[in-house]
């Protein structure tokens with residue numbers, strides 16, 4: 001019928017606009033490398049902030065003692081305590097607790113977010129067992145993973161550059177400038193420390209790290225070949241180990257190690273080569289941060305399901321794809337989450353039963369035909385494939401910056417990239433596509449490049465960095 005022909009036309013147009021053939025991915029990778037250079041050259045020199053982390057030494061395995069970590073960055077936050085036993089024993093013991101962030105605190109109007117976090121941490125501390133042996137008189141120390149862009153002033157201080165991933169706390173500042181913390185420009189550690197004091201918890205924040213830095217540190221602890229970390233979760237970002245002399249904007253003393261970990265903040269990357277669609281454009285315009293985090297908005301878990309929703313919505317409106325009326329639920333932004341999309345995409349049943357159930361349960365669209373369900377799966381596939389292939393291009397960009405994207409005569413050094421985040425962990429088709437695309441891009445060099453899942457490396461990594469920056473060393 002004319003209706004399904006129109007729906008198929010929309011589908012084919014989507015496929016064409018999302019296309020990411022190898023040639024285009026190479027252009028994206030090259031642009032990424034160029035922007036990395038520019039971001040390292042001068043402050044504000046690029047959309048890539050290339051933030052200096054003040055981590056110039058990564059964990060060695062010799063770290064010892066009891067340490068805490070706090071990971072705040074998206075949908076959940078985690079608190080963690082570890083006992084580090086040195087080279088042979090490594091992580092002797094680890095305990096954690098996970099708390100979901102109540103959505104109203106993501107747009108909070110007071111100290112609420114950090115107070116909530118401090119209270120959860122205090123509760124966790126109160127559950128310390130008999131075997132938690134901090135030497136007498138010694139303060140508890142914490143590694144704080146804060147997964148938003150921060151301009152570091154030292155390893156244990158830094159000011160918030162902006163909120164991302166649906167946090168919109170600065171909007172509240174406009175209403176009441178005295179109410180919110182941390183605000184953009186405020187010291188994140190100072191604000192957390194004040195919140196800890198308010199709940200009466202005596203604890204020192206010894207290291208402030210981004211989740212990519214934590215993942216890199218956690219990965220390196222177990223594998224000395226780890227040179228970069230990538231997060232594919234609610235948002236996306238990458239960090240890597242740079243040669244200190246290759247950072248022109250760094251005017252401090254060169255670190256003894258000769259190295260400095262850089263937080264690229266690649267979520268804010270954009271380039272003319274990115275395959276963007278009308279759906280991305282509309283999503284961006286209607287987002288909390290229009291014009292920003294464009295790479296993140298086509299790759300990461302917060303947005304993939306929403307892009308699919310927008311495509312289906314247009315099919316419903318212009319091609320009566322779900323019948324004569326547009327299903328009202330389909331018009332609600334972010335109603336279709338990436339885990340739902342992933343579940344539909346992985347449906348292997350012959351009648352696409354999962355797709356049918358999801359459409360019914362989430363969008364209240366019942367009695368869908370197999371043909372309709374197939375189109376829905378195709379939409380998921382196109383959107384996920386674009387994101388996965390672009391993530392691979394981003395990784396190639398980093399490898400190019402380090403000169404590790406080609407095989408060199410007599411050099412078979414391995415480069416390991418630590419990957420983490422819910423999208424990478426749970427969206428199998430996304431992960432497989434990203435990995436195969438990276439192989440495709442690297443050719444012969446792919447034998448020396450390894451993608452490793454660093455399961456919650458960021459929490460352990462933050463605790464390790466707290467240990468190596470302890471006040472008692």
Ligand code: ADP
Pocket residue numbers: 073074075076232233234235300301302338339340342343420421422423426427
């Ligand atoms: P964060 O990035 O918030 O720190 P995670 O790394 O745990 O947290 O990632 C959570 C994100 O991962 C979710 O927002 C969601 O987009 C994505 N995700 C979680 N589970 C799945 C799933 N089963 N399939 C696809 N994506 C998932």
Ligand code: MG
Pocket residue numbers: 073074147211233421
């Ligand atoms: Mg995280």
